Amino acid sequence: MEWKNIYRGFLMGISDLIPGVSGGTIAFILGIYDRLLTAISGFFSRDWKKHIGFLLPLGIGIGLTLLLFSKVIDFLLKNYPQPTQFFFLGLIIGVIPFISKQAGVKKNFKLGHFILLLIVGAALASTAFIKPADSSVITSLTMQNTLGLFFAGWLGSMAMLLPGVSGSFILLLLGVYSTAINALSTLNIPIIIVIGAGVIVGFIVSSRVIHFLLERFTHATFAAIIGLIIGSVFVIYPGIPESGTPFVMSVIALITGLIVANIFNAASPSSK
Template structure:
């Protein structure tokens, strides 16, 4: 018979639960790489996780986070009998591999903030080069994915056609997306974040398709600047305005991570090749988005076209080198 003292001894302690600094640093560094990849269209954070050897652990962590465990974790901090149960909270935290997820998330968000700052500046100063680079990334990503895709049935082909059609139509000027409110931001967050864990499928690419990539990059940079500005007497109203959009996106991302991403996993389990045909076709159809962006911001002339093509070549070479030296992507293992 297990006594209360034995149970307490077996329960994890905070000191024993925290991983070594070296493990924290390694996970944080992987998060930096994943966040940097997730912040640019055409490169997937899931691919980086695959390269780093943590993809299985990442999926296991996400799957382990259930409403029951969340409820138990939060309930452990509600005082009962005059005290909270830190050991019970730590037990749930370890079940979901919480320290790993925390270090990874900090790395991802740090990189996203830095990269989106670069994108924000580039979108204002050199939009043709920026979107040309993105076009190259997306095109090379499509080549890599199409090389691994095998269509065997009419249903799989139809799924590809539908995916291409959706991406191509949404990648052009769409009024309700361009002027969309917080609902569009929420949906964009849910869709983008749910795709970030899939090798080969970029969450930022889906933001480009939905016409929200530049908007979110600019809003995040504005929010970070306004937060820093509050220290020197900046505008609280601007912080609230941009912060509302960022928080809405994050909430959408959390919902997507635990709903849409699981639905995609089920679809992959039921009909892997049709699902991958749909997802890969999204990448191909999204090639229209960078062209539309340049057309609307700078217009195409001989000089613009040359700069766009040169930047696209750089982007394509960068991604193909990553694919060549880093990982041999096998869609059947996704």
């Protein structure tokens, strides 16, 4: 068992609670993105036993974080939204040089790759102007909202594995984010099970698709991933904070995020 994955899951879980922040980006920062895709797709095959030691501690960390910190993140977003978002903004910006180096941008990217990067980045950035759907909290299940929550979890989890695309932001756009956070903070088990089932299905499908693309179309996929990450900067950017304490807190949070990203990048196995 790779028990150090518990703290990695902790970080991924926190990021997945923040609209605009991607668990896939955090996996890239930690240097485990490729292994994560391989382990998820491999877990549902005959070789599942060799992947469980990687996934189980990671799942424990993510699960505990979602349960224990949903109220904390909700509190921070309500009371300190800009510093919280600027911290994750620092993480996202900090990972761009690391992924660019991994992708060998200077060596491998041609004009078409840069065009793809810009198109994908602009497409994601444009979602910042999309108005979220009605976010009334669902506390009991009906046949209609059960299907809706399941497919929302499916789409959200597919987004979670894509660096730069936030699963929470997808839930926000679909009007399900408030329901998911409320279910976690109040331990509404039926709601959690339905969304969780959609999340599992989404993980299975998307991990295999992304893994296939990285193997067959490596440079184009990296271009799209970098575009997604750059585009997410515009999605999460909360605007210029007010002068005084909010501004100072936001600057400190941004710098802290950059430092944390660089620490993890330096410690990442793929950077050695």
